[in-house]
Amino acid sequence: MPTPGPSPVRYSIIPVNPEAHLFEVSCTVADPDPSGQVFRLPAWIPGSYMIREFARNIVTLHATSARRPVAIEKLDKHTWRAEALQEGEALTLSYVVYAWDLSVRAAHLDTTHGFFNGTSVFLAVDGRTDRPCLVELLPPGRELLKTWRVATTLPRAIDEPGAALAMGFGLYRADSYDELVDHPVEMGTFDHVSFEAGGTLHEIAITGRHDCDTERLCKDLSRICSWQIDLFGQPAPVQRYLFLTMIVGDGYGGLEHRSSTALLASRADLPYRGMNGEPDGYKNFLGLCSHEYFHTWNVKRIKPAAFTPYDLANENYTRLLWAFEGFTSYYDDLALVRSGVIAIEDYLGLLGKTISGVLRTSGRLKQSVAESSFDAWIKYYRQDENAPNAIVSYYAKGALIALALDLQLRKASEGRVSLDDVMRLLWLRHGLTGEGVPEDGLFALVREVAERGAVGSGRRIGRWLREAVEGTDDLPLEKLLKPFGIAWQAETSAKGPTLGIKLAAGIGEAKLANVFDKGPAQRAGLSAGDVLIAVDGLKISGGSLDATIARRAVGEHLKIHAFRRDELMEFDVTLEAAPADTIKLAPAKRPSPTMGTLRKGWLGA
Structure with missing residues (x-):
């Protein structure tokens, strides 16, 4: 008989309190390190290259074995070590994670949906990361949330016909910790559609209010995905692929995973029934989907x-x-x-x-x-x-x-x-x-x-x-x-001279977000964060500044008043010609x- 392999690491996760944005997670190790088992949460997520300190979102954490408390010591910002146990004693770590990051990188939970990346919620077990993992996705307890489903490319633990596509809570599996944290999970009342590309099933789960023409979206994505599969050669490196798409009023972002992607998109960027052509927003959304898919x-x-x-x-x-x-x-x-x-x-x-x-x-x-x-x-x-x-x-x-x-x-x-x-x-x-x-x-x-x-x-x-x-x-x-028959034309994006600045978003106060190198504003001493209030003695706002500057001539001198912190300051600015930094391309x-x-x-x- 074959020798049984090492015991899998078992996890469970439940949206225990959506109103407070709390997931409850457990991690059980059947044979913890006899010298004291060490656990650690990732500090960053692949594809987003910044240390994000996910451990800061752990609210409470404790350890037990056979229903008795186990002492646990925190070693650094994201690492814990449990006390040594007797041989044969299983160890369970239970902890609560605050999830209120509406992005593609971490975890988010409220009464409308739940989403998480494994790097934000699943502690790695030192010395056991190459072992298989089992994770039980548990439903929320409130009556209102019993209609929630699950969308993920994590495989079901029971390999039955159709089990991989069943969008329900239950037991899932991964061959290692690395695989476990590379399958984001969406839970809620999302819309679900699918299409075929290159002989591979592709799915889209759309969370959030929308009026998307899903038939049009599937048709366009099918062509894009098929082309990419053909570029590298069939078959695709995945058995199925999932676009997890969160729709908001204003947002943009994506993060790649081995057989899925997490997307954040603006509602207005989706195609709608009766839409003609490809508006800029829709082209941007298709480009985002194409980008993350190419990362496969x-x-x-x-x-x-x-x-x-x-x-x-x-x-x-x-x-x-x-x-x-x-x-x-x-x-x-x-x-x-x-x-x-x-x-x-x-x-x-x-x-x-x-x-x-x-x-x-x-x-x-x-x-x-x-x-x-x-x-x-x-x-x-x-x-x-x-x-x-x-x-x-x-x-x-x-x-x-x-x-x-x-x-x-x-x-x-x-x-x-x-x-x-x-x-x-x-x-x-x-x-x-x-x-x-x-x-x-x-x-x-x-x-x-x-x-x-x-x-x-x-x-x-x-x-x-x-x-x-x-x-x-x-x-x-x-x-x-030029040898490809593409004509190049350089134009200026400004209607008149330039200050060499970028304003902060919004049309209220004229606050400087950026002051560009060697531009008129920098030469005069203006700095990012300054709030312009007057030009030549006349009140200015974020919405009126461009029109005011457009009426002036290159070389003209302006007297600008601005607040830096709480101090009123005066600057003499000489306007310059805007650079020809807008490139228009067209077929010759x-x-x-x-x-x-x-x-x-x-x-x-």
Whole structure:
């Protein structure tokens, strides 16, 4: 007879008090460490690179064994150790978690629904994280909440026909702690629809009030998901996939998981019955879905070596987020046009916005995307009023590096190879094998693909990529787009001169959120946080400032009064011309046959 394996770690979780936003969780270990079992809660969640200290939400915690109290000591901010027990004694840790973070990263609970990521609620058991886990999802006790269902890709503990799709409370399983915390859970009265893509079942659970045309949404997502599956090659790396979607009045965000994604979206961004075309909000939502779905390959299975395995107690440093987030940000919108969901003109509009966004931040000239990747923990995810002047987005500029690389590969090889081939090679060597990508691994792989397409181009393109990733020069995108029949036009976004500022959200007081490097406001001494109250002796507000400045001329002098804290201050400002940092892209009117062929290979018919 086969030797029985180690006892699984057993968890349970119940929305014990939705009105107070409290989950009650238990963790039982059948054979705790005889020297004293240690438990710890993750400090961050993969895909969101900032230490978030989830343990701060644990309200109470105690340990028992055979119904007797067990002493437990807190070792640090997220680690506990229970007293040593006799052999054969099981140990249960019971604790209450406060869940009031309406985001894709943590946990949220009220009388309308419950949502959690495992990293926020399930303590890891030291020395037992490779063991199978069983988790019982328990329903809330109130009569009003008996209609709640469960949406998750965690497999059911009992492997019966249809059990995986049953959206009910009960016992679920995972092969390890890492798998347990990579399947978010939604519970409530959500709407549920499904579609097929690439022979794989895909589901959407929509929580929150909405008027979504789910038939239209399923049709468009099916095309996008099918295209991505075909890019890497069938079959998809999951048996089923779930889009967990929380709908709010104003929100945007997504977080990838191995067979699902958690999304936060604005109500107005969903498609509605009778909607014509693809409004900007809907394109943004489809791009978000496409981005998180692409992560099913790129970052969930093709990973930096620094993430294999994750250390959830500490920062995991890598200089490669420009490839894992940046390349994904390139393909998210590209998948929309290649799958035929949006037109080429729509895609070029989205691409122009990305280029413009990068050009408007002087931080791009000071920080490389490799540095931005490494410092994500303390800079990108902790942006302040000086962020536009100090950092570059490895998402946005990483996407533009992917674009520039793709165009160069296609042009040098006359369309024989592209970034698609790089992604497929990454999947073959790292995604399917589980071997992490070394910090310098991508440069060698790109050289190999480039050389395959055109002998002699590998070294040149590989050298360019390293310089683009480690340097701060602007990318020669206008030059690279021209052979593909794409016209480039730089315009100013302002109707008149500029102060070189960004106001805080809202149309009330004119409070400065950002003061841009070497702009008129900074030269005059204005600072972020200042509240402008008058221009040349006339009262000003957030809603009237732009119109006031638009009536003035470049070189004109203004006297601005502003409050800094509680002190009234006066500034002399000289207006300057707004920069031409808005990029408009369009298909060239008379492309050559070569241009047309290259563009068709890049963007599709």
